[in-house]
Amino acid sequence: MxxxxxxxxxxxxxxxxxxxxxxxxxxxxxxxxxxxxxxxxxxxxxxxxxxxxxxxxxxxxxxxxxxxxxxxxxxxxxxxxxxxKCDPLTQALLAGTTTAACGSPDPAAPNAGCFTFTGIDFTCAPVGPTTLALTDRMPARGPTSGGAYVNGCAPGFLPFFREMTGSNVIVCAGMCAPLKTDMTPALRANVVGSKTVPAKLPTKAAPEAGDAICVTNKKGSSLEAIGQNCLFMWPFNVENNMLPESPYNDGLGICFDFRKYTYDRDNNAGTPPEQVPSCAALPPKGTVPACTCDAMGSNCTGTGCPDGQAHEWGCYNTTDTGITAFTNDKAQVPAIKPVMREFRVGAIGTGEGVRHLIR
Structure with a gap:
């Protein structure tokens, strides 16, 4: 039609x-x-x-x-x-003969990209030439009525987050390769993502190792010293404390500028909101004195961890968070910070989105 x-x-x-x-x-x-x-x-x-x-x-x-x-x-x-279907980091088709850049005739000027409705399956969809410039933190293309098209960002980027707390502007976010991160010296530098995993940038001909990090001119929009977070994607797919099974739960992340978002740390409307913490500033799971957690090992509070612990914020993979088994393609998840769902838009996770139809 x-x-x-x-x-x-x-x-x-x-x-x-x-x-x-x-x-x-x-x-x-x-x-x-x-x-x-x-x-x-x-x-x-x-x-x-x-x-x-x-x-x-x-x-x-x-x-x-x-x-x-x-x-x-x-x-x-x-x-x-x-x-x-396609690989969100390399942008390659999972099957076929011409697989690079979702089968684009010129991978350095792709006419298609790898996107998702669900955060679980990633598929190729068309993109126009002007979309190739819509990278991390840039407003995504969308209908005049508001919102964003699922393919409203450059290949390798998703219309994933609101621009800042309280904003209705939807911005693109780079898909990155996450690593377990917390404030310990051995893990703090992991905050921007893996420097060894290959990823394809929109106007490069092929994926390259080191391009899957949340840094300017890669998948992010900040200098490495600032530490824009490469959060694991899986927490954004959790619904009613249940996580759907996906091949990308532990291997795919999303670039998140924590400086743009605030939350009610103490559940007290009478106190000002606090900035969302960086993974690099959060204590590791279960090892912090003066930090009390519930029976699930989450909802952590106390003088030693006023923002909770790293595993509550998408800084850990599923195993290190405490997710042990999937039954009927779903797994019970220890509590994560509910505020994380407020940052992302409804076209991801269990929400619904449409793609821009390019004839």
Missing amino acids: PPIGHIGCAPEGTVAAGGACTVGAAGPAGYSNCAKGSECVAGTCKTICDHQGGAPACDANHACGQYEGLFESGDMTVAGVCDP
Whole structure:
């Protein structure tokens, strides 16, 4: 269906899923030449899918993506299309022959990037040339009604956080390679992420080791001395203290400028809010005198840890946090700081977002 008009029947096309396609001009001929069961998105026929998990479903190398103006009925999206899965750090397709930069003809000027609706599955979606400059802390592209498109940032970046506490502006955040971090000398320098994991920057031809850190001209927007945090992604996917299983729980992080956010440290509206702490300033789990935690080893308070401990803030991987086993693809999570969910936007985690439809 075209991005305007309505959902309805149209003559069946002849181009199979994966083939190059066109869409007619708006009006009686405003339909694609894709075969039944597929639709034209960014010049390629893609298999139609049920974005709520029913039939028709995508195969193991694809996940169902939603697009603005595609299969919309009123304010609801009733279907999606199967987008190919990808690696969020390297931006490579997980299957196929031309895998670099989500299959872009020129990886140094990509026309697609690796994004996520759920924080669990990452799939390729089209990007325009002007989007390549939308990196860490820059406002994401979005509809005029407000919010951000899931593919509203440069490849390797996500519309993930609000600009600051109290803001409705959604900014892009770099996807980084996290390491366990706390205030101990051996772990403090890990705060910006791993310098050995390869990652692809938007206008580089290939992934390079050292590009997955939260530093200016890499995945971040601050000097290394400032210590912009590479937080683990998994805490942002927790819902009702349950974490969905994902191959990216421990290997993917998000760049977070802790200086932009405040929170009510003592749950007292009569006292001013405090700045969110850096992972490099937080004590390690379970080893701090004058610090009292609950039976789960979280909700830590006391003179030794007024902000709690590092594992409560996304500074540790799942194992070191205390997550031991997944049952039916979910695991019980020790309490994390609830305020973390206030910083990120609803298109990530259990929220819902749409991609900008580029014909």
